[in-house]
Structure formats: C-alpha cells, structure tokens
Amino acid sequence: MSERDVAEAIAIDAETRTHGHGDHKDELRLWLRLLTCTNLIEAEIRSRLRERFNVTLPRFDLMAQLEKAPDGMTLGELSRRMMVSAGNVTGLVDRLVQDGLLERHAAPADRRSSLVKLTAKGHESFATMAEAHGDWIGDFFNQLDDGDMGELMRLLGRTKASVRRAMEQSDEQGNEE
Amino acid sequence: MSERDVAEAIAIDAETRTHGHGDHKDELRLWLRLLTCTNLIEAEIRSRLRERFNVTLPRFDLMAQLEKAPDGMTLGELSRRMMVSAGNVTGLVDRLVQDGLLERHAAPADRRSSLVKLTAKGHESFATMAEAHGDWIGDFFNQLDDGDMGELMRLLGRTKASVRRAMEQSDEQGNEE
DNA sequence: ACGAATTATTTTAAGCTTAAAATATCTCGC
DNA sequence: GCGAGATATTTTAAGCTTAAAATAATTCGT
Numbered sequence: 001m002s003e004r005d006v007a008e009a010i011a012i013d014a015e016t017r018t019h020g021h022g023d024h025k026d027e028l029r030l031w032l033r034l035l036t037c038t039n040l041i042e043a044e045i046r047s048r049l050r051e052r053f054n055v056t057l058p059r060f061d062l063m064a065q066l067e068k069a070p071d072g073m074t075l076g077e078l079s080r081r082m083m084v085s086a087g088n089v090t091g092l093v094d095r096l097v098q099d100g101l102l103e104r105h106a107a108p109a110d111r112r113s114s115l116v117k118l119t120a121k122g123h124e125s126f127a128t129m130a131e132a133h134g135d136w137i138g139d140f141f142n143q144l145d146d147g148d149m150g151e152l153m154r155l156l157g158r159t160k161a162s163v164r165r166a167m168e169q170s171d172e173q174g175n176e177e
Numbered sequence: 178m179s180e181r182d183v184a185e186a187i188a189i190d191a192e193t194r195t196h197g198h199g200d201h202k203d204e205l206r207l208w209l210r211l212l213t214c215t216n217l218i219e220a221e222i223r224s225r226l227r228e229r230f231n232v233t234l235p236r237f238d239l240m241a242q243l244e245k246a247p248d249g250m251t252l253g254e255l256s257r258r259m260m261v262s263a264g265n266v267t268g269l270v271d272r273l274v275q276d277g278l279l280e281r282h283a284a285p286a287d288r289r290s291s292l293v294k295l296t297a298k299g300h301e302s303f304a305t306m307a308e309a310h311g312d313w314i315g316d317f318f319n320q321l322d323d324g325d326m327g328e329l330m331r332l333l334g335r336t337k338a339s340v341r342r343a344m345e346q347s348d349e350q351g352n353e354e
Numbered sequence: 355a356c357g358a359a360t361t362a363t364t365t366t367a368a369g370c371t372t373a374a375a376a377t378a379t380c381t382c383g384c
Numbered sequence: 385g386c387g388a389g390a391t392a393t394t395t396t397a398a399g400c401t402t403a404a405a406a407t408a409a410t411t412c413g414t
Contacts (some may be wrong), residue, residue: 025317030326031218031314033333038215039260041208058370060238076392082313083216085372090394095369110381112392137208138201139347148332149207155321155329156210162320163217170316173388227373235400253362262402267364272399289362290407357414365406376395384386 034159041140048136053129058084060133062092063101063118063126072117074107103127205238211336218317225313230306235261237310239269240295240303249294251284278302 046057065081066073075093091109093116096102101122107113118126141149222236242258243250250258256266270293273279278299284290295303318326 023333024311026323026326027314028311030318030330030333031313033330033337034211034215035219037333037337038211040337042212042301042384043260046402056369074392075394079392083220084370084395087373087395088371091370105394110392112377114393116279131203134201134205136343137204139343141204141207141336141341142343144332144335146203148335149203151328152332152336153207153210155213155325155332158321158325159318159329160210160214161216163214163221163317166313166316166319167221223372233399250363252364256362261400263363264365264403265401268400284362287362287410289407291363358413359406359411361409361410363409366404366407370401371399373398374396376393378391378393380391381389383388 044140045133046135048132049129052132055129058092059096060129062089062096063122064130066102066116066118066132067123067126069117072105072115073082074113074115078116096122179197209214221317222313225309226306229309232306235269236273237306239266239273240299241307243279243293244300244303246294249282249292251290251292255293273299283325302307
C-alpha cells in the first residue's frame with residue numbers, strides 16, 4: 001500500500017465516521033419519504049376527481065390555470081405554467097374543447113398562437129370541483145398545526161433552492177463556454 | 178335574520194378570525210409547494226436516467242425492487258410495493274424481459290403466479306445506475322444540514338399520518354357497515 | 355370432492371406524457 | 385424587403401398508467 005493509498009483510506013474512513021457518507025443513505029431515505037408522501041396525496045386526489053367529477057387531474061390542473069386568466073392564455077403559457085410539454089397541452093386542450101369546457105380563439109396579434117379560455121360551463125364545473133378539492137387538501141393536512149405547516153413550507157423552500165442549485169451546477173458542467 | 182342565522186354568522190366569523198379558515202389557503206399553498214418540489218426532483222431524475230442510461234424511471238424503480246429480492250418476486254408483490262396497478266407491472270416486466278434485464282420463472286407452488294428476478298446483465302446495469310442515482314440525490318439535498326433533514330423527515334412523517342387518517346375517515350363515510 | 359368466493363395475472367380501451375420532427379409564423383439585422 | 389434564426393404549435397411514435405373485464409388457478413366450507 002502506497003502512502004497515498006493510506007492517506008486516502010484514512011480520509012475516506014474519517015468522512016465515513018464523521019458524516020456517515022460516501023453513500024447518501026439519509027438523503028435517499030428523505031427523498032423516498034418525500035416521494036411517497038406526495039404520491040399518496042396525488043393518487044387520492046386523482047381518484048376522487050375521477051369518482052366524483054369524472055375528470056382527470058391534468059384536466060383539473062389546466063382548468064385551474066385558466067381560472068386565473070379571465071382573458072385567456074396561449075398554449076405556450078399553459079405549457080410553461082403547468083411544466084409539461086407543448087404537445088401534451090395540445091391534446092389536453094383538444095379534449096377539453098370537445099367536452100365544451102374550453103374555447104379556442106385566434107390570438108389577435110400572432111397567427112401562430114391561439115388563446116384558450118374557460119367557457120361558462122367550464123367556470124361552473126371548475127368552481128364545484130375546486131371547492132371540493134380545497135376541502136380535501138384541508139382534511140389531508142388537518143393534523144398539522146400552524147407551526148408544523150410553517151416549518152414544512154420553510155424546509156421545502158430550502159429543498160427547492162438546493163435542488164435548483166444542484167441542477168444549475170450540473171448544467172454548467174454539461175455546457176461548453 | 179333569525180337567531181339561528183345570527184348565531185351561525187358569529188360562529189363563522191369567529192372561526193375566520195381565529196384560524197383564518199373556511200378556505201384552506203395555507204394548506205393549498207403547502208400542497209402546491211410539496212408537489213412542485215417533488216416534481217422538480219422527479220423530472221430531473223427522469224431526464225438524467227434517460228439521457229445517461231436510456232432507461233425510464235418506472236423501469237429503474239422496478240429493478241430497484243428486484244435488487245432487494247435475490248430469490249425473485251411475484252408480479253403482485255411488485256405491484257403492491259411500487260403502488261401501481263397489476264396491469265402496469267405486466268407491461269413493464271414484459272419490456273424488461275425483452276431487453277434481457279429480467280427473467281420470468283414459473284412460481285413453484287402457485288401456477289397463477291410467476292417469479293421475476295434480475296439477470297446478471299440486469300444486476301450489472303442496475304448497480305451502475307444506482308450509484309449515479311445516489312450521487313444525484315446527495316447533490317440535490319446538499320444544502321440541507323442534518324438538522325433540516327431530520328426535521329423534514331419528521332414533518333413528512335406527520336403529514337403522511339395525517340393524510341392516511343383523512344383517507345380512512347372518508348372510507349368509513351363511503352362504506353356501509 | 356364440489357362449488358363459491360378469492361386471488362394472480364393478462365387483456366383492452368382510453369388517456370397521459372415525452373422527445374423529436376414537421377409546419378407555420380414572426381422578428382430582426384441588413 | 386429579404387432571409388436567417390427564433391418561436392408557437394402540431395404531429396408522430398413510443399411508452400406509461402389506469403379501471404374494468406376476462407382468464408386461470410387456488411382456497412375453503414361443507
């Protein structure tokens with residue numbers, strides 16, 4: 001064993017002892033719990049939306065975006081806000097228009113774009129669903145007190161910032177110049 | 178206004194003043210942040226798995242389950258652990274067998290079932306991906322100290338418990354007897 | 355042992371999702 | 385005004401996902 005090898009072994013051992021790392025066990029457990037928790041809630045919302053309103057979660061999410069935009073929104077804007085691909089939005093919008101919940105208009109200034117907005121039926125339908133949805137979420141977090149909720153908000157904010165930083169750094173690695 | 182209406186108005190007002198509720202604004206904001214945070218991480222993992230290993234997240238998850246079961250696992254067991262439908266597992270397993278990463282065997286005691294396990298190629302492939310995956314997760318949570326991670330674990334545990342309780346209660350409502 | 359109920363899996367139909375290629379339009383510098 | 389590059393959207397092909405129906409095999413009470 002060379003001196004360099006010995007030094008390395010000691011360094012690794014020191015890191016293992018002090019931080020328990022080299023692996024990323026704690027981080028993996030935390031990620032697993034975060035994922036499980038979110039999936040649990042999301043699956044329940046999905047299931048209730050289907051059972052009680054015969055609607056999918058993506059359709060509900062799209063309608064929620066439009067509810068906040070009385071003058072309508074382009075497909076590109078929807079795609080960015082929902083964080084899904086443009087092609088995905090095309091299909092969702094088509095099906096919602098089919099159901100009479102949305103209407104498409106030519107965009108006044110740009111012939112590439114169209115504006116979509118909720119119809120009266122769409123607004124009405126969304127209002128009913130949104131109220132139930134709000135109640136469900138209220139129930140789900142019912143056992144957390146205000147302190148827990150605030151702390152969770154704070155920690156998730158830190159987590160999001162940490163992830164974005166990690167993503168930016170790996171972008172820099174990947175891109176020349 | 179009847180006396181009953183007055184009492185009701187006061188009660189509602191009192192609740193609004195003391196808890197800021199009736200709506201569920203804080204809970205909705207918390208849920209939105211939880212969802213955004215999870216989706217951000219999940220999308221990045223998905224994208225990296227595809228780019229660097231040409232594999233989908235569901236396939237990676239399925240292989241991760243099998244890695245822990247040297248003697249193989251039934252499709253039903255996989256379905257329960259991955260929390261996805263049985264039909265979903267059928268398709269995933271078929272495609273992974275096609276790729277030579279999994280093998281199916283008849284279950285010894287139950288002719289309805291089959292056992293699936295990783296092939297040598299599957300183990301090898303998974304080991305490479307799992308190491309990268311662990312590093313990514315380690316990076317993502319890099320900015321959180323041990324205290325933050327512990328607190329986040331605790332709060333997510335409380336949240337999960339709260340959600341499960343809410344789900345059980347609504348089950349009781351729904352089921353006769 | 356018989357048959358009813360349960361369990362394991364597959365099939366089917368519909369919808370969601372993405373990346374990549376194709377169209378169509380716009381913008382901007384010259 | 386022209387043309388190159390950017391932008392908005394649609395199309396395509398492949399895979400993921402689910403609920404519900406269909407198959408097949410097991411279990412259990414009698």
